[in-house]
Amino acid sequence: MFWLKLIANFIKILREGQTPAQVAGGFAFGSILGLSPMLTLQGVFIWLIILILDVNLSAVTISLLIFSLIAFIFDPIFHHLGYYILVNVDGLKDIWTTLYNAPIAPLTRFNNTVVMGSFVCALILFPFIYFGFKKFVIAYRTTIGKRIQKTKIYQIVSKSWIVQTYQRIRRLGV
Amino acid sequence: MRKKFIYFVLIPAIIICVIVYLFIDSWIESGMEYAGEKVVGAKVEIDRLHVTINPISIEFARMQVANPNDTWKNLFETGRVRFALNFGQLLRGKYIVETMEVNNLILATKRTTDGSIPKPKEEKPAAQVQLTDQAKPALAPQDSKSSISFDIDKIKRELKIDSLLNPKNLATYRQIDSLKKQINDAGVQWKTTLDEIDKSKAKLADIETRAKAININNIKTVQAASDALNNANIILTNANEIKNTFQTQKTLLTDDVNKFSESIKNLDDLVAKDFRNLLNMAHLPDVSMKGLAEMLLGKEILSKAYEYLGYVETAKNKIQNSSDKPPIETPARFKGQNIYFPIERAYPKMWIKKVLISGGTDKSQDPQYFYAKGEVLNITNNQRITGFPLTFNLSATKGGTTTLSLGASIDRRKELPVDKYNAVLTGLPLKQMSLGQANFLPATITNAFANASITVIIPGNKFDSHTKIFLNNMNLVFLRDPQSIVERIVRDVLASIHGFNVDLRMWRNENKFDVSFTTDLDDQLVSSTKKVIGDEITKIQNDLRNKLNAKITEKRTELEKLYNEKREIVMSKLKEYENIFNEKLALVESKKKEIENRIEQEKKKQTDDVTKKAKDALKGIFK
Numbered sequence: 001m002f003w004l005k006l007i008a009n010f011i012k013i014l015r016e017g018q019t020p021a022q023v024a025g026g027f028a029f030g031s032i033l034g035l036s037p038m039l040t041l042q043g044v045f046i047w048l049i050i051l052i053l054d055v056n057l058s059a060v061t062i063s064l065l066i067f068s069l070i071a072f073i074f075d076p077i078f079h080h081l082g083y084y085i086l087v088n089v090d091g092l093k094d095i096w097t098t099l100y101n102a103p104i105a106p107l108t109r110f111n112n113t114v115v116m117g118s119f120v121c122a123l124i125l126f127p128f129i130y131f132g133f134k135k136f137v138i139a140y141r142t143t144i145g146k147r148i149q150k151t152k153i154y155q156i157v158s159k160s161w162i163v164q165t166y167q168r169i170r171r172l173g174v
Numbered sequence: 175m176r177k178k179f180i181y182f183v184l185i186p187a188i189i190i191c192v193i194v195y196l197f198i199d200s201w202i203e204s205g206m207e208y209a210g211e212k213v214v215g216a217k218v219e220i221d222r223l224h225v226t227i228n229p230i231s232i233e234f235a236r237m238q239v240a241n242p243n244d245t246w247k248n249l250f251e252t253g254r255v256r257f258a259l260n261f262g263q264l265l266r267g268k269y270i271v272e273t274m275e276v277n278n279l280i281l282a283t284k285r286t287t288d289g290s291i292p293k294p295k296e297e298k299p300a301a302q303v304q305l306t307d308q309a310k311p312a313l314a315p316q317d318s319k320s321s322i323s324f325d326i327d328k329i330k331r332e333l334k335i336d337s338l339l340n341p342k343n344l345a346t347y348r349q350i351d352s353l354k355k356q357i358n359d360a361g362v363q364w365k366t367t368l369d370e371i372d373k374s375k376a377k378l379a380d381i382e383t384r385a386k387a388i389n390i391n392n393i394k395t396v397q398a399a400s401d402a403l404n405n406a407n408i409i410l411t412n413a414n415e416i417k418n419t420f421q422t423q424k425t426l427l428t429d430d431v432n433k434f435s436e437s438i439k440n441l442d443d444l445v446a447k448d449f450r451n452l453l454n455m456a457h458l459p460d461v462s463m464k465g466l467a468e469m470l471l472g473k474e475i476l477s478k479a480y481e482y483l484g485y486v487e488t489a490k491n492k493i494q495n496s497s498d499k500p501p502i503e504t505p506a507r508f509k510g511q512n513i514y515f516p517i518e519r520a521y522p523k524m525w526i527k528k529v530l531i532s533g534g535t536d537k538s539q540d541p542q543y544f545y546a547k548g549e550v551l552n553i554t555n556n557q558r559i560t561g562f563p564l565t566f567n568l569s570a571t572k573g574g575t576t577t578l579s580l581g582a583s584i585d586r587r588k589e590l591p592v593d594k595y596n597a598v599l600t601g602l603p604l605k606q607m608s609l610g611q612a613n614f615l616p617a618t619i620t621n622a623f624a625n626a627s628i629t630v631i632i633p634g635n636k637f638d639s640h641t642k643i644f645l646n647n648m649n650l651v652f653l654r655d656p657q658s659i660v661e662r663i664v665r666d667v668l669a670s671i672h673g674f675n676v677d678l679r680m681w682r683n684e685n686k687f688d689v690s691f692t693t694d695l696d697d698q699l700v701s702s703t704k705k706v707i708g709d710e711i712t713k714i715q716n717d718l719r720n721k722l723n724a725k726i727t728e729k730r731t732e733l734e735k736l737y738n739e740k741r742e743i744v745m746s747k748l749k750e751y752e753n754i755f756n757e758k759l760a761l762v763e764s765k766k767k768e769i770e771n772r773i774e775q776e777k778k779k780q781t782d783d784v785t786k787k788a789k790d791a792l793k794g795i796f797k
Contacts, residue, residue: 106266111513114508
């Protein structure tokens with residue numbers, strides 16, 4: 001039920017409620033968390049930012065799940081990219097050496113190829129995801145949402161047993 | 175504060191902290207056991223591990239490390255172990271331990287449970303040849319020697335010399351055939367070269383004609399003589415060029431011809447090798463009987479040596495050199511590869527500066543185990559940063575009579591890794607040690623005492639180890655009656671001695687692993703054995719050698735005949751050409767000499783004329 005509620009919240013939030021910037025921000029920050037491996041210092045830092053900035057948490061969670069799957073698929077590419085950045089870019093070696101020997105910084109695990117590769121990718125994708133998703137939310141609220149509601153698939157799904165059951169339970173909860 | 179922060183962060187964080195506090199001991203215990211098992215390849219068990227936060231330290235009551243080669247025994251077990259981590263460096267993600275205390279280190283204790291773990295598929299690097307792989311055939315020569323028979327009548331009966339002398343078994347035979355083919359092929363090449371030299375004959379004839387065309391009698395003036403000399407010089411230069419070309423071709427041809435002479439001489443070595451090979455195939459014992467003691471003792475000692483070689487190799491492989499540019503790996507998903515960026519005089523990722531080991535009190539010692547004490551210095555993942563090699567010095571005692579001292583230095587500070595080990599063992603009681611082989615004097619040594627010293631040096635891919643073992647106070651129990659003369663002799667010799675020395679050297683240069691095994695038992699056995707069967711064996715060996723030589727000589731004569739014919743043709747032709755060249759060159763040179771003489775004559779004549787005319791003029795003035 002948690003997942004259904006999460007998806008429902010997400011769809012609801014696409015329609016109304018928080019601003020498109022909050023939803024897109026949640027989605028974009030979720031993408032950083034999803035692409036990067038767990039248990040890094042920057043992961044904790046991103047979570048703090050998410051909570052401070054009051055972005056949409058459902059969007060964060062959905063984005064985290066989607067991008068974790070993407071990260072699994074693209075993991076070898078992240079590894080190679082991270083290796084290239086850490087080993088083959090001579091200009092950056094001094095920075096890595098300083099960070100590696102500084103306190104706290106090694107806890108980010110920046111010297112791990114997958115952490116570095118995925119984090120760099122996530123940072124590059126962040127503005128595109130943010131602005132792209134913001135546009136999508138606005139478009140959804142104005143045009144796409146209505147169009148989807150008119151489609152046959154939506155009609156079938158909304159009248160399906162699962163959705164009906166979920167809505168009944170939800171009403172009971174209220 | 176927003177509610178979501180409390181629900182999603184604060185409460186989970188508190189729960190996580192509580193869980194971590196409750197379970198951190200068992201997590202670290204499991205983590206250390208897992209890491210240890212990956213290194214050792216057998217079970218590592220840690221009991222009652224406890225982590226303290228201030229200062230950050232770890233303590234555990236006991237650690238058992240199973241022996242991967244005998245999983246019902248431990249490599250070692252410890253009592254209480256305690257170490258503190260440097261907090262400042264921990265924030266930098268580095269594990270630095272100033273001193274680790276290890277109490278009650280006991281070697282080779284028995285286990286109550288099996289210490290094996292399922293072995294993961296280990297991919298060996300294809301390029302690197304493993305020491306134990308190379309050592310295996312060298313340390314197991316007894317398998318072939320075990321089939322050597324000492325029954326003279328049986329040897330004579332079963333020996334089929336004609337079938338042994340099959341060309342398929344003789345490398346010399348094949349080499350001669352190959353050389354014959356090479357000489358025939360080279361003969362064609364030599365002929366082509368000689369034909370090329372032959373073409374120079376026409377040029378020489380032209381030179382001869384041009385030289386003869388210079389007529390000395392027609393030279394009347396100094397100018398004419400000078401022109402003739404220039405002409406002679408040009409002809410001489412041409413002749414010299416042709417001769418130089420010839421000399422080069424001659425040298426190449428002679429070298430090529432002589433190369434085969436060297437190959438033919440080398441056949442003697444090949445014949446000797448063939449003979450040794452035939453002896454092996456015939457299962458004839460070495461007439462010197464030098465291998466007899468090795469046969470008696472080798473099986474047990476060499477198998478032990480192979481076992482310890484495994485430990486040395488493990489240490490060599492597990493402690494790797496650090497690299498400035500690590501090669502890219504293929505890690506599991508989400509694991510990635512860690513790249514290190516150390517700096518000089520900084521801390522490496524992991525460094526245990528000192529491990530102090532105490533062997534426990536005398537009262538609590540079990541007399542069947544070794545209790546060790548000493549220290550291990552500088553366990554690290556990067557010696558180039560610390561600047562120190564890993565060293566350890568341990569001394570162990572067992573039951574108050576047996577002592578073991580073990581020292582090592584494992585140096586990875588430079589590109590070429592250097593490992594050095596030394597061990598001295600004294601007063602080791604050997605309750606039972608097998609001797610001989612199933613088909614040769616099976617016996618058991620009982621109640622002996624052994625002293626041993628071992629030094630091992632492994633610079634890079636080379637390997638050199640010396641082992642000296644002295645066995646004394648021994649009793650022998652023979653498992654059956656002697657079945658041959660040699661067995662009887664060896665038994666008589668052994669029955670009269672109570673100790674012997676064994677020197678075992680194992681070494682590897684480049685890619686060859688070798689073993690040398692010597693013992694003072696050999697001399698005693700050789701003198702006794704040789705008296706009885708040495709002559710017979712020598713006779714059989716000589717017979718085999720004569721027949722081999724006869725077979726090879728026949729084939730070799732054919733080869734030498736072919737080679738000499740070809741060589742004679744080449745050399746005689748070269749001699750002929752050389753004579754022609756020298757003759758023509760001499761002709762031109764003599765012509766040149768004549769012209770030079772003529773020039774001198776003309777010059778003198780003209781000087782005389784001028785002098786005479788001057789004298790006549792002076793006479794006219796003074797009249």
